[in-house]
Amino acid sequence: MSATILFWSLSMAQLLLALAMAAATYRMIKGPRAQDRVLSLDSLYVNAMLLMVVFGIRSGTTIYFEAALIIGILGFTSTLALAKFLMRGEVIE
Amino acid sequence: MIADADLPVWAAVLVAVLVLTGALLTLIGCLGLVRLNDFYQRIHAPTLGSSAGTLLILFGSVLYFSVTQKRPAVHEALIFIFVSVTTPVTLMLLARAALYRDRAENNRQVPPPPDEASVEKTD
Numbered sequence: 001m002s003a004t005i006l007f008w009s010l011s012m013a014q015l016l017l018a019l020a021m022a023a024a025t026y027r028m029i030k031g032p033r034a035q036d037r038v039l040s041l042d043s044l045y046v047n048a049m050l051l052m053v054v055f056g057i058r059s060g061t062t063i064y065f066e067a068a069l070i071i072g073i074l075g076f077t078s079t080l081a082l083a084k085f086l087m088r089g090e091v092i093e
Numbered sequence: 094m095i096a097d098a099d100l101p102v103w104a105a106v107l108v109a110v111l112v113l114t115g116a117l118l119t120l121i122g123c124l125g126l127v128r129l130n131d132f133y134q135r136i137h138a139p140t141l142g143s144s145a146g147t148l149l150i151l152f153g154s155v156l157y158f159s160v161t162q163k164r165p166a167v168h169e170a171l172i173f174i175f176v177s178v179t180t181p182v183t184l185m186l187l188a189r190a191a192l193y194r195d196r197a198e199n200n201r202q203v204p205p206p207p208d209e210a211s212v213e214k215t216d
Binding site: 076 | 102104105108110112117122124126135154171184186191194
């Protein structure tokens with residue numbers, strides 16, 4: 001019973017998160033300016049992190065938690081560096 | 094695919110509701126990223142996923158691992174603290190970069206920079 005509930009709800013959540021990633025990818029391809037692309041990259045990172053957490057619940061191991069943490073840290077760093085690059089034209093001054 | 098099915102039904106229903114609501118909120122945020130018209134409107138949309146969506150999905154994960162391992166598993170709080178601290182920093186920096194670029198191109202749709210007198214008055 002509970003396995004069935006978890007299976008269907010987690011599959012549905014993964015589908016919704018994949019749709020969200022598709023929406024962010026659409027904005028990244030279409031986005032008229034560079035800041036739109038950086039914004040959709042940031043939301044892609046967040047969605048990938050949440051997808052990793054859902055995958056961790058689904059498989060029942062805590063290994064995916066560490067992957068999600070690393071994806072979050074990389075997303076923060078890359079968005080910060082790209083925003084700095086858009087403002088100044090270089091990352092480290 | 095589901096590793097251990099010895100979860101009680103109430104916990105399974107609660108985890109399902111939390112994770113589905115979080116994923117739905119994240120999807121709504123990313124649809125706002127597609128549908129809104131201006132960059133300064135669009136930058137508000139995906140924060141729905143990085144605040145409420147992250148909170149709900151991580152709470153579902155905390156509940157699942159606390160029930161299956163029969164001890165409090167709160168390590169997911171690390172992710173929530175990290176994301177909720179860093180998202181405002183990066184998005185405010187990104188909005189300031191976009192404002193700088195729009196002003197450098199003399200875009201009429203953004204407010205002009207504050208003039209020198211008011212800047213000196215506030216200092």
